[in-house]
Amino acid sequence: MFFELVSRNSKRSRKENGLFFASLLISIVAFYNILSLSKQDVMIFLTKLESAAVNKLLTMIPLFYGMTLFILFFLVYFASKFQLERRKHEFGIYLMMGMRRSKLIFMLLAEDFRSSIMALFTGLPIAILLSEFISLVTARLVGLGIVGHQISISFQAILWTAIGFYLIKLIAFIILSGKIARQEIGSLLVETPEGAKKDLPSIVYALALSVGVIFLAAAYGMAISGLAWHEVDKMGLTLILGFTGTLLLFFGFRVIMGFLAKRSGNDQKLLAFTFRQLQENVIHRSTTLAISSLLILAALCCFGAGVAIAQFYSESEEHVLDYTFDSTSQDMAVVKETLASQKLDLLFSELFEMRVVYSIGRGL
Amino acid sequence: MNSILEIENLCKYYGKPENQTKALDGVTFQVMPGEFLGIMGSSGSGKSTLLNCIATVIQPTGGKIIMGRREIQSLKGSDLAEYRGKHIGYLFQNFELLDNLTGRENILLPLSLHNIPKSESDKRITELASYLEITDVLDKFPSQMAGGQKQRVAAARAMILNPSIILADEPTGALDSKNAKLLMEKLLGLNQEYNATILMVTHDSNAASYCKRILFIQDGVIFHELRRNIPEESQQAFYERILKVMAQLGGGTANVL
Incomplete structure (x- = not known):
């Protein structure tokens, strides 16, 4: 059962x-x-x-x-x-x-x-x-x-x-x-709507928003200027500032939504309703929003890093494969002539001679 | 005779002291074995809060609830689970059947949770299903049942473990009058023939007229009690007495323009 x-x-x-x-x-x-x-x-x-x-x-x-x-x-x-x-x-x-x-x-x-x-x-x-x-x-x-x-x-x-x-x-x-x-x-x-928590005074949200913006500006500044890449401590600080700043920004965003909802006025009731819906269902779930935003950023960073790494390797290493031509004439000029006659000479950036020695008996 | 349930000075307060809502403010009463007790009151009077405190759905702020000489607030873990499953049977207003189980499986679920052997389960379910006239819906899912059938399946589920007391929270609230009457007749039958103790919260005077005793709650306190004079008083006469008290609850003639 x-x-x-x-x-x-x-x-x-x-x-x-x-x-x-x-x-x-x-x-x-x-x-x-x-x-x-x-x-x-x-x-x-x-x-x-x-x-x-x-x-x-x-x-x-x-x-x-x-x-x-x-x-x-x-x-x-x-x-x-x-x-x-x-x-x-x-x-x-x-x-x-x-x-x-x-x-x-x-x-x-x-x-x-x-x-x-x-x-x-x-x-x-x-x-x-x-x-x-x-x-x-x-x-x-x-x-x-x-x-x-x-x-x-x-x-x-x-x-x-x-x-x-x-x-x-x-x-x-x-x-x-x-x-x-x-x-x-x-x-x-009992069904309680998520995010139905006690509202704090607006000043708290406004303060959170300001602090969040400052933290994020500092984090982005440190990362873009290169300061964060010098030491592990600085990178750690950048990450902490960025993470905290994002959380505070989304937490404090409700003060803006509340202001917009109040400003909608009596003649735009549907707009007021839309703002309230956004406020209840989206903004009040600020932690979820902040984490989703950070995950998108992480995905974009990984993508960017991948593109950069791919470009780096494609620029630094020109050749993809080595081909070995076995020539009985032992003359490089003959090999070059053969390639030219087949119109393949331009595909090879460099041709160099390799001499291979065979030893009979106990080998390597 | 010893009471089966004792409520002593039960209190439930919500909010902070400066802005407190007193859902229950010192409720005291007893329930005797085999009694069919009704709790009536208007919306917000505290009757569902009282039932939820007895069912351990919510924790009271103060007072005692004693069932079978045990104070239920002190119960924890397996004792509390056993109390909820075996000593009380709860009947919800909205049936609360599990949608992905058939009627039979819904009724058998409490038995499987408390490890009752299958042979005993089958015997009990056949007996209850026959009495409650739900034999033909036992193998159907709740979505295939009518409201009245669902509530009777829920009643069977509440009764299956032979609980000490059945707690019914507005059991006729979601039913039409015909199904409400059928359900109340079945509950009365369970009370009279199987000696089931029932504590029913309702605002419906019709449903309350099936009870032997009714307590009226207003603003978190019991303010009146009605006992039916069986066998002299008919159900109709008791119903009319209930209506008079309910009119008083609403303010009597004071609110008539």
């Missing part, structure tokens, strides 16, 4: 929050493809030719994976928070029927675990197939002739995908379940 309830609740959550479930599937597919990059045919081929460049890319993968997990954590946290808020009333009913709080937490954990299992069992096969497809396509694009293909599954990638995915879901769940466990049944059963 209990597990039947877990199964039904889990299924209902997946149906009602299809978009969130789809996001989780996409992230599982993405994680697997990134983590299994080193197992792809093209990467194996490139490692033999350009080991230094490929190794640089492969060492960046854990960092990239960690950053993506960090950002995905917030998606999981806020989506789960929204889902649990919607089900508060249901939890109150369970407690009223005599369910212990520990059992309620266990039930929610079981539902979450079940959903995660479904996501992994759905996402991983798709990820493996996609990885194979990408491997074959890129091999063709690079010019490798495909004689045959063997499916390669990276068990390490599967393991790390599952671990990372479960870890962020578990951390989000622990934080959220702690909040529910502390609430009285009365507050679970």
